[in-house]
Amino acid sequence: MNTQTHQVYKPRRNLELVLLLMALTVAIGAQMLVAFALDEPITTDYFIEGAVFGGLVLIFHVILRLRAKYADPFILPIVVTLNGLGIAMIHRLDFTPNYAGVADRQLMWTGVSILAAMVLLWLLKDHRRLRQLTYISLAVSVLLLFMPILPGLGSEENGARIWVDLGFASFQPSEIAKITLAVFFAGFLANNRDLILLAGRKIGPITFPRLRDLAPMFIAWIVAIGVLVVQNDLGNALMFFGLFVAVIYVATSRFSWIAIGAVFMLFGAALAYQFVGHFRDRVEIWLNAFDPEIYNRAFGGSHQVVQGLFGLAHGGLAGTGLGSGNPNMVSLANSDMIVAAFGEELGFIGLSAMLLLYLLLFSRYMRAGLGTRDTFGKLLAVGLAVVLVLQVFVVVGGITRVIPLTGLATPFLAAGGSALLANWLIVALVLLISHAARQPVIVGPMVNATGETSSGTESRLQSEGPGARQTAVRRHSAPPAPPAQDEEHTRTDHAPVERGGAQ
Helix, strand or coil: CCCEECCCCCCCHHHHHHHHHHHHHHHHHHHHHHHHHCCCCCCHHHHHHHHHHHHHHHHHHHHHHHHCCCCCCCHHHHHHHHHHHHHHHHHHHCCCCCCCCHHHHHHHHHHHHHHHHHHHHHHHCCHHHHHHHHHHHHHHHHHHHHHHHCCCCEEEECCEEEEEECCCCEECHHHHHHHHHHHHHHHHHHHHHHHHHHCEEEECCEEEECHHHHHHHHHHHHHHHHHHHHCCCHHHHHHHHHHHHHHHHHHHCCCHHHHHHHHHHHHHHHHHHHHCHHHHHHHHHHHCCCCHHHHCCCCCCCHHHHHHHHHHHHHCCCCCCCCCCCHHHCCCCCCCCHHHHHHHHHHHHHHHHHHHHHHHHHHHHHHHHHHCCCHHHHHHHHHHHHHHHHHHHHHHHHHCCCCCCCCCCCCCCCCCHHHHHHHHHHHHHHHHHHHHHHCCEEECCCCCCCCCCCCCCEEECCCCCHHHHHHHHHHCCCCCCCCCCCHHHHHHHHHHHHHCCCC
């Protein structure tokens, strides 16, 4: 019996291991360079921290070999490189006033995040199970977004009420909400895509879906944006808006949704400028950063933006070198403005290389989504890819005055435990989707029109070797045809009858 095979990918875990060793060399070497530049002694702490970080990463690699051996081999090395460089820069800033002790906390959160990602990777096994949690994800998202508003629980920092005080640490629930909202959007559109595409009214070139078909997702988006505006968290509001538009565009393939989204964005920005003072201050800083009155404001001035621009200019093409600049002159240099710190000490070349790593990571996320066979997986991976690229765009665009500066953490680089945890969980989800997209599949011939063994039913090979292939072939084997005629001859003999011709 002949079978048709799809393109077979190799696991390529050995390639991932080589790239991981290179990534760890860059990450640990960056910390050593900082110590050399600042004339600090190389103590045993450097080797212990490097061993802990490297050990966790290699354990993650082993789990991928066991649970998702066909996952993309480039995602984990890129993430380890970025995360390691972030720890190195935060460690460099620890030697300056007001930043001491942050690197140890960031390393601890890195360990917690990697462990959480490994647990998710080990327990979930199949990303499609999340589709059953579509409306639960919506409820969790609303709960997470409302938590900072609750009296006695939420706390305000730097003009934004987006934190929850846990007693021993503060946590930003909106970082986890971006994952649960992505799950909800993907699940809802995967379940209702046909209704949104076919049912509705066409006005000019744009087809508008029925309100009842899109209402749950639209209400979820409105609640998310409204809560974030009340919290003065404009960066996450922009990210959730982009997630909403991107996922619905991918689901429907209609450019009209991008146009509708642009209209909503302009309308929302106009309302926010009129009624949200925090947003109005950000726009004034963006437009008039060098105005002395705005620069010298005690709170909400442009000092942070201007000093970041000066730092980028001081770095020039090649940078001052790790440990040789003055990134501490910029407030929040280890979190919101860490890109400016890298721009000063690594220069345009180094910062461009880091942005290229983000571009590669985005492309691997998208490749995982486009390669998987289920609609939910496609929408979820694309949504998480859009979350990544929007975060980078908002941060870099704000520092370079392309757009108003808003408070978002640069993925894997900036200090912050909740952001680091959320981004590592996203890595685990995308690796699962990538594994589903790349693992071998055998499609058997036509047996009957319905049922489990109908034509096109796919059987994933969970293990390699002839035994697995024979099992898959047996599951999709047709009963033996009569010896007098084969399948092709049968179709040829009956073709005139199907066209209505005489025999």
